[in-house]
């Protein structure tokens with residue numbers, strides 16, 4: 001048996017090693033990104049456009065929409081990809097539709113970071129808005145036209161116990177996946193259906209993505225508009241229930257059909273609005289009427305006169321001023337998909353959530 005002093009010295013070393021391990025683990029968690037087993041999602045502020053970055057547990061990046069043309073938005077995207085997430089390229093870039101606040105940043109972004117596969121609607125008959133030659137000439141290793149049912153092929157983490165990540169296109173160009181025969185009709189909700197004026201713009205052609213990470217689920221429907229949104233849940237709910245709803249179309253009331261919100265029963269809503277774009281009264285009303293929702297996050301405080309009574313508490317808003325620092329919202333899902341946290345690093349807000357399908361199973 002070693003003398004007491006040797007034991008206590010050994011124990012001190014163990015403590016030191018443990019403390020170091022805890023420190024390392026916490027640091028990695030705080031930063032998210034590569035190889036920590038978590039799925040990290042960043043809503044990058046592109047001032048009322050869209051740029052949603054996923055960093056998978058295997059360290060791949062998937063950017064859904066690329067913000068506006070010019071330098072500001074691509075620079076903000078590059079900063080989050082490289083400095084925050086510690087990645088070097090965009091492995092997968094999806095353009096949900098051909099409006100400048102969704103594809104506009106891609107042209108410059110492709111000159112700043114290598115792009116793996118670019119996914120979009122290609123050129124199709126009757127396209128109402130054309131992004132033009134500069135967009136179609138973007139340098140990417142591969143290009144793929146999405147169709148209902150398409151999957152973005154992502155590398156899976158080889159860690160034991162890691163949840164599988166699956167990103168699937170539920171609809172695009174006004175065509176949607178077919179409901180399974182076992183899916184019941186959504187009659188109680190669909191009986192409240194009402195139409196809005198037909199949207200002849202490319203919003204109606206938006207790519208709708210369902211993101212699954214084990215039990216955790218999220219919907220990003222681009223700027224899909226009201227009448228098309230109804231097709232996602234009526235007569236049958238093609239989405240199922242989700243944890244996180246990226247409010248469609250920046251929280252504009254031409255979208256965010258309550259039929260969808262009521263059918264998918266989200267827990268967290270994240271609104272990629274601008275200071276004077278989106279975040280409209282009817283949308284806040286629909287979100288607040290939905291009892292499943294535990295938190296609503298905004299990329300911007302709504303600074304229009306109508307916004308005065310609408311905004312969530314300041315700690316749930318990433319940017320409070322019109323001239324802002326471009327703060328992002330960060331969501332990080334645990335490696336098993338059973339829980340997640342949403343944070344706004346700029347104001348130190350952080351809140352934990354339990355994944356709905358994992359509740360009571362631990």
Ligand SMILES: [Zn+2]
Pocket residue numbers: 048049050099101102223249250
């Ligand atoms: Zn938009």
